[in-house]
Amino acid sequence: MTQVTYNDERSGRRAREAVQRQWRGASAPSRHLDPLLVLSALALSGFGLLMIFSATFFRLEQQGLDTLFYVNRQLVSLGVGVVGMVAMTLFDYRAYRAWSPLLYVGSLALLGLVLLQGEVINGSKAWLVIGGFQFQPSELAKVALIIMLAALFHERREEALGLRALVEALVVAALPMALILAQPDFGTFLVFVAIVFGVLLLARVRVAFMIALAIIGLLSFVAVLQSNKLADYQVARLTSFINPEAADPDDVYTVNQAQIAIGSGQLAGQGLFEGTQTKLAYVPENQTDFIFTVVGEELGFLGSSLLLGAFVVLLWRAIRIAALSRDTFGTLLAGGVVAVFGFQVFINVGMAVGIMPVTGLPLPFVSYGGTSLIGSFLMIGLLLNVHMRRFS
């Protein structure tokens, strides 16, 4: 009986494999994958799983819980993320141009829904809870905005870009950004600013416009700080570099402990799973936003460099893809992704080492958090898509 089933399965599998071989042969773009890009993303995710385990196993053990609790959940997200990445490559990325308004409006709808139905976690209404799973619409909105802005500027690729195009783009960007600011999630808001910057830069918006925009942005930032529209703790966070006295003591504590953790790693680290700062949870949120402290403490300067090196490879491949793209749309998509990853890595690691304010952004691929991981893989899928189809 068992024998028969086995034979059946094997024959079924053979049939499937034959079909798959046919498919592979038929789709030429699959021959132009960027293995280095995928590898760096997967390596970073694996690195992340290890670090998440290190950050959480002791606490879970102390509470008598499954030490792999976080790791298992992250593995599920990784699986979903890889599937999402593959799915992103199945259709020609140029088809996304047509879909972009729908994706954009869909993401706006989700961002609206989260304000109405969302769960408040760490002071922000950023999470939708569906059937026991939490997810952050803003992570998907990043992808949607990149596609939308890229599509918008692609349409005008032949024109000299005037003020009108700029204003249009800014309005498109402003809608999701306003919704995100309403959560409030200032960190993610800044990521959107980075996306806008990245796309505008590669879309060849005039330098004068960009400088003017930067000045207006800065002035309005200062105005918001002055206007009492932000909660005190937010102002304190953002100005703690200028005015350390006013900083939230919890933040000061966290940043302090994060630096102790990273610094104590010294050159080679305290050893995997050996970090006391990590194990004893001196740094809060060290499986999510402050996961870099685990890397720093346990693996030292060498391990941190390895991690940052993987990001450098990833960004190098992404910029290369932007340069190699056969059209403006592809370049802009890749540029937006570069902006997201580059900005998040810099802000996240910069926050952990104390040169950036505490803004609560995950480290892409590494931090615990399903939506961020899936969103990151979707963006890798986008890059792959652009790369694969550069000749077709």
Added chain:
Amino acid sequence: MRPSQAPAAAAQLESTRLRLTFLSLLVVSLFVLLFARLWFLQVMAGERYAGLAQGNAVRSVSVTAPRGNLLDRKGRPIVENRYAMVVSVQPEEMGDRADAVLRDVADLLGVPLADVRDKIADSRVSPLQPKPIAVDVPQDIVLYLHENRSTRFPGVYAESLPVRDYPHGDTAAHVVGYLGEISEAELADPDYEDYRPGDTIGWAGLERSYEHVLRGAQGLRRYEVNRRNEVVAELADVLPTPGSDVTTTLDLKAQKLVESALEHGVRKARSVRDTGTGPGRGGTYKAPAGAAVVLDPSTGGVVAMASYPTFRPEKFVGGVSSKYWNRLQKPANDLPLINRAAQSSYPPGSVFKVVSAAAALEHGYMTPKTELPCPGEWYWASQRFRNWTTADMGLMTIDQALEDSCDTVFYELARRMWTDEENGGGKVGERLVEQAKAWGLGAVTGLDLPSERAGVIPGREWKKEFWQDNRRSYCTQAQRAPEGSYAGDLFADLCANGGSWRGGDSVNMSIGQGDVQTTPLQVANAFAAIANGGTLYRPHLGAAITRPDGTTEPLEPEVLGKLPVSRRHLRVIADGLERVASQGTAAATFGDFPVPVAGKTGTAEFKPKQPFAWFASYAPADDPQYVVVTMVEEGGGGSLNAAPIARRILEGLLGLETTEIEPGASTD
């Protein structure tokens, strides 16, 4: 708009490439910044941070050694240890939430918030030390505190600590004493040099006198803690060395008996009518307090020592509440913390006559056969001195004078001694004073309890010094008093001649009055010397010290000296004391006692208070096993209210049938 598409496209491409280069450079520069910062943190400053991390994670905590036990002579524990859940608070860690946290924790523990604040404010405790606010906190509350500590109860700790346990409640409270936080003054004392703020030390009783024996050595425990200071692992342990046990000479059974007899006796005295001539006459005796001591006359060991009113040492566990402390300190509550057996001195009254009799016999003013008259009143020049009774009791020998406590016999002896002393030109010593001092009166006995009172044996030297100290006050009062008034004359005399030892002083002293003051313990020790044939021991409570390794060091009895009284004369005095019980002033109480008892009643005037009742005794008279001294403040006559307590105690000690405490006769 543009002239040609082709160059424009090329320019566009150029521009894109330029901008990609710019983007790349931006990314590279940001990463260079991160690497540079990491290099600084981890490689250049790494060592310093590693030290900080170490300091973060490891905490050293001293571990209180369980204190040694206090045992009775048969090894039964009087005070031992138990582990109790103690909840402490550290307001510094609560930040600006202190008010809310303290309110919540007080609610949870069911203690008034005021009490919690009170304990925090206690200046005797170092501000750095968590302050214990509740002892014996139930398990479910401790679990609740643990669960909610990070959110609702920062700075609130629950620990299982060894605390003192009193299996017999307040039994021997004055002897064992109590514990408390070490004071600033003690910390400065070289005796306590290895103590730290917040340590608990013996504040009173044996807990204090044997502090260094009982304490043991603190252990050190190194913990790994997380950022909420929760212990996650124990790294190393220097185990605490428990304190040594102290076996005492106390007999728990006797102690309970004595305490109960004293309490009953004192309360009984409050219902007895004061038929005397003193200030309380017509009413009943106030009898606010009393003391009782039982000594083993062959060693000086304290078998029982009681003071009434008493207190509850349990109340000091985990820090005494200021409410209870203030109650104990209030004079209106008769200062229950004072061990009246050793820390209070009183005029001894007629129990002192044993000393006067010994002085008279030793210096030849009396022989065992000589007789002196015992009139109801006795004159020296124009000054009249009364006996305790107005009846003339005829001629009596010295032992008879003790039996009937005849004051006038002793007045006459005092007059003769004083006259010789005055005429001796310095060659004749002070008979009564020297004798009393040789009996251990007027000086601390050296009992192993803190704050023992010396009492007073006056004399020429003493009086002169006293006068010099107080002369100014006498003279001012003499000037202020109306001229020709009694007070005016009195103070004028005191101002001019108050420093001289007059005949009246000797007369008063001979019956234990005037300035004489003794502690019940001193009297007991003196009677122990009579009982054992003249050896004066140092009264003591410590019998042996048992170290944690099981070795025992016995504390040998110590001989202070011999009474300067011949065996024969001592026998005369002992005979007199036996007859006190069988047919003398205490016969109403002891006349039917199945075992021969030797004793002496005392009724000490201490105006304006009601007289203090004394009874000093030992039994069996022919083979003394126990010395029993009882004293009731403002309890009237010794035969009336002190002897009945001693009877009840002796019944218990000797295993006799027990009787109710009944007031005795209204004799001396």
